[in-house]
Structures are given as C-alpha cells and as structure tokens.
Amino acid sequence: MLAAMSTAAFRPSSQATAVSRDRGDACPGTLRLHAADDGALARVRIPGGVLTVRQAEVLAEAARRLGDGELHLTSRGNVQMRGLADGCGAELAELLTAAGLLPSRGHERIRNIVASPLSGLDGRGLRDVRPWLSALDAALCASEAAQALSGRFLFALDDGRGDLAGLGADVTVRAAADGGAQVALGNADQALHVSAQDAPRAALVAAEVFLAAVRASGTHAWRVAELALADDELLRSAGRRLTAEGIGHDRRAREPGTTSPADGPVPGAVGDAALSVHVPLGRLSALQWRELTRVATGELRLTPWRGVVLPTPGATPAQAAESLARLAAVGLVTDPASPWLRVGACIGRPGCAKSRADVRADATGTLGAVDTVGAVGTAGLRGLPLYWSGCERRCGHPGGERIDVVAAPDGGYRLCATAPGDEPGSEPRTASIDDPSQLATALATITSRT
Template sequence: MSTSRRERTQDACPGVLRTHPAADGALARLRLPGGRLAPRAARELAACARELGDGHLELTSRGNVQIRGLADGAAVALAGRARAVGLLPSDTHERIRNIVASPLSGRGPGGRDVRGLVAALDEGLRADPVLAALPGRVLFAVDDGSGDLEGIPADLALRAQPGGRTLVCVAGETLALRVPDMVAVPALLAAARAFVDRVAAGGPAASAWRVAELPDGRDQLLAAAAGVAATAGALVADDRPVTPGTSIPGMSTGRSKRPASPGARPGAHAQRDGRWALTALVPLGRLRADQLDLVAGIAERIEEPSVGGDQGTAGAGALVVTPWRSVVLLDLTAAQLADVRTRLAAAGLVVEEDSGWLGVTSCAGRPGCARALADVRRDATRVALAAGAGARRPALPVHWSGCGRRCGQPSGAVAEVVAQPDGYHVRAGSLASSAPFVVTWAPDAPVPVGAAGDGDREPGVVDWSALVDAVTEARELHRRETG
C-alpha cells in the first residue's frame, strides 16, 4: 500500500473500545501480538461473533481479528468478554499492540525462538504512557531470523541473529543496528518514542501515521535506539549500511526471491522436533465462528513440547493467526496430521497448496461498506472457484476493491480488480505498462452499480468469462514481464 502522506490527520483505526461505524454495524478490532491465540480465547471470540456480530471473524493483514455487524451496545459486551480471556489487557494502549512475528518461531527448521521478544515488546508498549500516542497504523515485526517476514511493511522491526544478537530496523533507513538480545526491545521502544516525539513536534511530520511517511528524521529513530544500547553498555557491533538488494523487515521491495513464509503457504510444514505445523488459509480472511471453534478444539488437544524437562501444556501455544490471513496449528504428530487436514478441508478451510484461493484478497465490499460499488467478496469467490485447483499458480497476488480507495490492498506487486461505476478495472498494478482492462457491467443490469436509490437490489453483473480471463491475464503479466 502507498505510504504517501494523507490529508486527514485523525487516526481512525478501530479497536474494541473505539469501533468503526460501517454500513452493516459497528466494527471492532482485537490485537493479537505475535498472532498467538489461546484456545479458550478463540472459543470466546467465536461465541462473540455468533452472539454479538455477524457470525464471522475477519483476519487482517497484521495478524489481528475483527468482528463486524455489532449492534448498539454490543461493543461494551465484547470488551468485557475480551478482558475476561486476556485479549484486552490495556484500555489505553489497545490499538497500538500491532506486532507480527514468525509463526513457526521456535519450531521451524531455521531461525530462533523469538516468542520471548514478542512478549517483552508487548509488555514494554503497554507500560509506557508516551507510547499510547502512537498511531494505530504503526506496525512492529519480530522475525526469528528466517526472513519469513520479508514483504511485511513494518515500521519498526527486530530480526534475530546468531550468537544472541538482534537487528533493530527502522522503515526507510538503510542502516540496521545489531545489539545483544537483552537490549533489543528497549532499543526498539526508544525508536518508537522518537517517532511519537517527531510527530508531536508538528510541521510536515504531524500527519504521519507510519514511519515511512516521515518527510525526514527517520535517522533520529535509529539514533535513539543506538543511544539506549550505548547507555546499557552494549556494543553496537553492526551498524553498517545494508547492501543494495538486501531485504530486512520494514524495507520490503516487493520482489523478494525468498520462499514464502509457512504462514502464507497452505499445507503441512515440518518442525525441527519431528512434529508438524499445518497452515490453513482462510478464504478472503473471513473465518466462520464454527470454523474457529473447530480449530480451537483441535488446538486444545495438542500438547506443546516441553521446555527444560518441564511437562508441556496442552493447547498453550498451538494456534497462531498470521498476517497472511491464515491460521497455523503447531506441534501436530504425524498420526494427527492427516485427520486434522481432512477435518479443516471439510469445514471449508484451504489446506492444499494448489488451491485457486492462493493470493486472493479483498476489501469488505457491499453490503458492509457504504462506499463500495460491488459485492467484491461474492465476485472474488466466483473467480477463485473458476480458477480451480491444480493449475500453475500465477506469480502475482490479486486484490479486489469495492471502490478506488483500495482498502486492505497488500503491499508490493499486486493485480488490482477495482469496482468503478462502469465496471471492474483490472490491471497489474505494479507495472507501468499495464493499462487497465475494463469489464463493464451488463447493459441489462437493473441499475448502475452504486447508483443512488438502488436499495437492496443486486448490483450489476459482468461477463464472468471475460472477468476470469482479465484477472488471469493481469496475474500472469507480471510473470512474463519480470521473468
């Protein structure tokens, strides 16, 4: 997504205590630092979605969850229930706990266990009154060193290194600070405070919601982190410039050749302890309450591996929500894997690597958003099912937008399908040479899409064959032009 400065300076990111008024009711967003979700909390979220919302949970590109369709007063009940299961530990800092982390941390074949860093970062954010002023769009990332978070446009990031050291990274900076693990979180929090100070100072920086939107002064954030390291007596061992072509969290080029994260690829992934992780993609990020109940029930019966000789805890860390709109079940035995895969697939979750759902995202569209010109979820579903399974996967993800705002569009190269008054405009958005292909609404549609007074009538229809061809062409164009 673009990181250009915006005219509107008010931070409207929703939480639980401050919801967003949508066309289908209030929308509440709950933060899940590192994507970790205890089975008990998952079951409570499923119950809240059924009893207070529209029966679904939406997974966001930051590994958080949303509940839509809340009636008047339902958000108060949701907040109370979220507190009871540990999902709302702070009223003042609830919207700034945007932390993504490597989903297989401590289990994957590469990288280190960074769950302690995630917990320390979350605790540090909540403990600092100054940081309550952070915009709700600021994103933190904690990479276990495997590089699986490349492509995630983090503002401030930690990346584990060998030998008990961690890189501290600031979006837009070509310097990375290497510090001992014990200093990493304090250094990153110092950079976050420097961002708050830079915005509070006014001037052109006053409207920045993301670090990359600062017109200048990003180096001051890294200097603040270095100051904390120096005060702690930690030698800053590696503040050399990152060489061209090297990606670190928060500096995505959108062209990384590194294999996709296990959290982004449906299917089974081997853990280094001989167990298995299973990633289930949630179509369009819309998880039904009964699907979450199923996943929670499976996680409850998984025993987390023991640490230091202590007995493992059933379900304690077995479920992770990822920024790729998927859920990961960890620590499955080989005997459990086939059964769990079958049950998730039967429930409508994607566990096969060749699904037509791969790389498909969308905004809410009609009827949930008053600005939307089409029911993009319905149309994206029809096109994804038409793509089927087994085909060679296109190189480019595709995002469906109900209007020109392109809400929720992933960063980097993406094929765009944007609803406009005359039809869907389809193009390979990352290529300047790609002119939009317009699939117009059928002339016999009862009213133009988005026309005033159309009420509850169905929006205009398109030539489905032409739309499937246009989306496929846009996704393949990137492969042909970039090699």
C-alpha cells in the first residue's frame, strides 16, 4: 500500500524547482463543475477516447437537455459540455452512471488515459493496447491511493508506433519489439522494461510512487515535470516498488517518438479498417455528433488531436467514400490537406471571462493564412501548427512544438515560436499584430528568420 512506503529515499534536486501551489486542484469533472461565463462546464473523462455508440448518444442527449447542445473534444480525448444549467449536476451524474461513463465517483477526475487511436486497426502497432486500457482503468478505479492524483495527471498507452511517446504524459507505457513494454515517467530518457502482462500494474505503481514523492516533498505538484527530484530518483523508486511487488523489470533507454506530437491519424479512410476525421477547433454540433454516431458501426475513438476514428472493419472503398462524404457534408474534415489540421484554439470569448478576444472567430477568419507556414521560412517551422489563446494561460494547449498566437493585453496578438533547429537557449521567434488580418505577414516574418 502507498501509505506504507518509505519517503526517505526521495531527495531534492539542486537543478530543479518544485512547483508551489496555494490551492487544491480545481480541474473540472462531472461531479465538480466549473463556472464559466457561458454557464457551467463539465469534463467527462473518456479513457482511451473509446465510446460505444450508445454512450455517445447519451452524451449528446445530456448536452441537449442540460447544456448548449454542443460537445467539445479536449487534447486528451475527453469531452466537455458547456452552458450547463445551474443545479444539473445530479441529473448529469445519473445519466453518465447509467451509460457506464462514471464507474467510480471517487476516481472520475483521474481517469485521464490516452491510447493510440488506431491500435489494433491498421496493423502498424506492435500490440493492441485495448487490454492495457481496460486493465489500467480498472486498476485506477480500485486504487484508494490513486484518488489523490490531480485531474491533470496523464497516462499514455502507445502501441509501439510512437504516436503518443512525445505527448508529455506523466506515465507512458509503450509496447516494445520484444513483446514487453516500457514504462516511463515524465520526459526521462530511461524507462523500466516489464512484461506486457505487468504493464498496467506497473503504470499504476509509477503513479503511486509519484504521489509518495509529492507527500515527501511537502509540495502540491500535480504533474511529474513539476516535482523537483534528483536525476532518475523517481524511476529508481518505481523500480524498488516493482521489485517489492514481485514484478520483474530492467532499466533501458527509452524509445523516442516516431511522429510529431502534433500529428494524428490522417483524415480519410484507413484501409478497410477505419475512417478518420478531424473536428475543427474540437467543437462538435449536435448535427455533427449525430452523423458520427450514425456512421459508426460499434464505437467511436476520440483522439488527443481533436479528431475521431470510426472503426469500419471490412468496409469497401465505395462504402468508405460514401461515409466520408456524409461526414464532410456536416463540416467535419476528411481532407488530409485541410489547414484545419494545423489550427487550434481555447474557448475564448464569450465563454471565458479571462479571454481578451474571440480567438475562435479570429482563427476561423484567418484560416487561409495558415498555409503561409508551409510555403515559406525555415524547414523547422514549415507545417508547424498554430494555437490561439485568449490569455497567457493557454488553456487546452496541446503538447509539442507549435506557433503560439496569444491575445495581448492592449489588443491584437503576440506570436511566439521556437524552431526545432534553433540553438538551445536562443530567443524565441516573436511578432506582434494589431489585427488578425495581419497574421500572414507575421507568420512570414517569424518563419523566415535565420
């Protein structure tokens, strides 16, 4: 049990600074709603982004009955409902519980698990991670200690293709070529190699060791990256805990990611196995959600890149083309060349009181300028996505390199980016604009800097 673990082994690092917080984690869930300018907000955790068609229909009904009718995808494959009426919490919880979306009230905010969305479908991964997903979610819900995790703590299950390896998760489990799995904490370059069977348990152990380290530090760190420890101390402690539980392991160099964190399943047909679509700004109308559930043959997989994968085993090319046409007709992105794949935004005005601008409207209005990033500039910035934020908090900001477009206090926007080829410690590339119409010029400026 976590309570019996020694905390004497955790030593502070002289090169890291622990995060000090004067409040608890206020991350919203379904039992703890967040008060926004457009009404209450609920965040429904969807482990692995996997929904049955029936569960998807329940979410749509809840949004229609209790909120503004729309559903919003997050960068962790979860779903948010906005514009919720006061006092609807009990009814919302009842709907979600009946649909199997709220298996444990004590754990509802900590079931943050992303998984390779094409795992088991396209034949590219080393292993289908669905068994890991089910086992880890069950283990989390059975762990009393895990209830202390922050609502921001993230698990990632990578099927070996490397799509989630660079997502910045707190605990990453990656399928290995020898049939086992690597379990890594934060961005460490070392990982613990365990058997595939032990991988879900090892992931939970890693999270519980993190909690013990937080208690020993006397801080209120929510993420592994916020915890100041001596180099590799957390990994060594996790190894000792695995040994105590009889879980065999050894330490190995961590496999790097093979794709950019900004990448996701390419829109279109994935052979005869699945369809992939992107959701502009992660915002789904009732009509779009309904069309997704009608096309789906059994389940929907929400991705960390604000997309949806619909498994379609055995679909013919004609059937796939017809389904994609239906989805495109309601405004979902099925074209892999669409600039929408490189644009994201926080909720902005009028939903957020802290936002200085209607960033979604500005992002939509300047969509054509995004092609500038692919047409000019250094190779390191070509194709880099943009993320629009109403303030410096950059809520919903995905992991990975991108160009930040942040609303300025005095109006306009400030752009900031660091190209992969820039010298370490060099000043970021920046530009300021007074009006969104100047975006193309600003992008050309920062991408062409040498």
